[in-house]
Amino acid sequence: MDRKELFEKKPKIKINGKISSCPTSAAMELIGGKWKSVILIHLADDKKRYNELRKEIEGITERTLSLQLKQLEADGLVTRKVFSKKPPLKVVYALTEFGQSLVPILHGIRDWGLYAAETKGEFLLED
Template sequence: MKTECKSETVTLNGKEYPCTVSLTMDLIGGKWKAVILYHLIEGSLRFNELSRAIPTVTEMTISLQLKQLEKDGLVIRTVYGEKPPIRVTYELTTLGKSLIPLLKAITEWGNTVVISEGTFE
């Protein structure tokens, strides 16, 4: 029997999933979560640095995705200072860092597809 199907459901942080694939896709699925996580592989970034790194996404979307990633325990938000101008950085948690091999594999697969079937612009 496959590991992800050992029981009827799996649970993480009180949320039930039909399998571990569903759990993983809930945590990193969607158009921008994996992209944000990929940009945090090399270390912490400020919000504006992330925005510049992903120019095709709105700041509101980045903000919402960062909040979700933080809630799910994949990203940690650190605030420096108590009064403006404060500095806020985002970085991968230990759980987030465990995704690095997966994020690199997704990137490599995408590169392979573009090289064989598409174009870089």
């Protein structure tokens, strides 16, 4: 069955044990919330270590970053690779192939955010 047929038949979608009647709701089950898309956009261009992400994502707590990374990993969007041959322990996060499929969408959201700032808000530059 192709996507057009699926859309016309309006099947229920089950992801992570939750049933949605809308594909958008199903997608938001994986990437919704305040931080998931922010983490994903920071991983869109290259893999990052935990501390790099923590420094780049202003306002996120260590606990929240850790929990969100675990959830993104469980959902198959992010991989976590541990290098432990010699101290210090190095952990690197990267998008999976499934996660990479989100990159054009994430870039679109980022671009729309810039448009929204131009249209409805303002840019605040730090000195």
